[in-house]
Amino acid sequence: MDFHLSEESKFYSQQYQIPLEVPSLDTEQDYSDKPFILIRHGFSMQNFQEKEVTYKNPNWEYSQTDGLEEMFTNEKYIDSSLHEIGIFQCVQQQKSINKFKFHTVFISPLRRTIQTCIYLFATHPDRQNINFVLLPQLAECLCSSGCFSAFTLSQTRKEMEALASKYQITIDYSKVSELGESWQIKVLENDQVVKNILGKLERNGECDCREPYYKVILNEIKQTKNYLIETWDMLYKKSKKAQEIIKNFQESAKQQQIQNGYDETEYKIGIVSHGYLMKCMTASRIEDDGSVQEGTVLQNVQILPYSFD
Template sequence: MEQSVVIQESTFVKDTLSLSDNSSSTTGNSPSDSPQLGNSPQQQQEEMLALLHKQKHIMAHSISSLTSEITSDEGLMRELHQAKVIIIRHANSTFNLKWSQVEKEIKLQAPPEVDPFLSVVSDRDLLDCPLSDLGIKQCEEASATASRLANVSAVFISPLRRALQTAYLLFKSHPNFASINFVIHPHLRENMHTVCDVPEDWSVVEEQYRLLFPNLNTSFVQHVSKEGPWYISQLQDPTRTELKATLQSDVSKHHHDVVMEKVLATYPERVESAYNTNQRVQSFKHFLQGYMENSHGQICVVGHSQHFTYMTATKWNSFTEPPVEYRFLANCEFYPFDKHLTPVDI
């Protein structure tokens, strides 16, 4: 199994270079782009909520706070057993939890004058956040479903900690845990939007999770870590070049500080463009097809809500915009992915 991963590495590197060269850019809002809120409290609340819904991040994080109803339903298990590939969204994270708390608060208070979620977006304690206690409980409940997938031979995982923690908790009790090939793939990281999407230093993450997984392949992240923080090299230009130039001009600055400045300057827009995310997703689908030609057994993919909306998308108005028809997964939800395996030509 390890050999089949290595076979695909050269293709992955080529796809990554192509991705970096061809991505479109995204920019943040200038003050003149911000809407002027109405005078009455009702107008203020309606216009603020309209802005938040426009940015599509109320839905993304409010749904993420729900507990996935993973059961032993035999119909679901039949679908999962028949699938070649299953995608699994990470369990509830500390970011998800704080986001849902703010949502509850704004329903009980006066209409906000500024984006009430900004305090969550900028909370550095939530950088590359772990699972919440609720998320850990979700994994404990869903691990029975994972253990019933007897033919799993490989699990691809986002390099972000909430996905890695989910994968470990779901599969640590699997009968074949010691022989499953766990592969961390950088194309599975979440679309960069807030503090939780900014990865921890890779050396820290790798050291922690190499001790937990008996068979862990980190070579793909290492390939894109040769010229600085791996995730910056995956972003579109001019954002990628701008961030790299800032880091090179002031070596005393940590990449987290530089990237968080960009996150807050861009918010509520996203640092990473929809087109760039689309390219990453299609590149991973091509990779996955090649991997499946050289492997046997079932494959699971553990990742993120926004990224999975692109992976399951069936309709776009434009590839430079988020998809308009897709499957949104709840925390810890298992979803048969076979009908979405074919890459889309963008």
């Protein structure tokens, strides 16, 4: 798959110090003891907007920086897509990902992670036989319009399925469809927050002048401290729920492979998600103040063979 960066993207990569090279992986190493392959999404439009803001305001603060509220709450930034640089990063990693055999790849339902998965696996020799499954619990911290997926089951789904079909990839939306439009709210690990927001959505639906779903959620983001509907504590708990779901699936798949006479260490489970979510997923604890200091911070489109044991 050929892909070339525009001169504009090359210019901004230098001005904003955006690395074009992705972390390399020694594909000759034995990863038989690592059943999972962790992958962070590529450089996104939200990442680019953050680079713009921090370039103009190197000492930015949430409450004082010009342009920050617009970046975090403007509806035009809803469910940020990959930047051209992010697509370029995915193409660079195709040879590395093609070295692995996959049973299933679990993906965050946000646009940039779906795009990352499609472009990354676009040349995988077995892509038509891999199960690509959207898992709601892999979604990034709900802390901005860029991390809010408002149209997952409507226009975004049409766009992503059209892109996937170009590369003979099929994406399973069933786990998202089960939860419906407000899936991202329903997986939040705080019953009171979920009840409060779902209650507002229900009351909003009873009004004659019903506001669209995305406007209600963006208003919630604006009213929270530092735009965080989902705190670190909530994200940590959600990441562990995702980990539990995936580990249980992996154990079931392993037993099935053994019964069918396959080497259970040969096929991997992929996880395509986000920086903060994976930091929490790979951490062993949360601090007393509710922060997460442990965990692995992946770079954009970094491929990390991993074991949760």
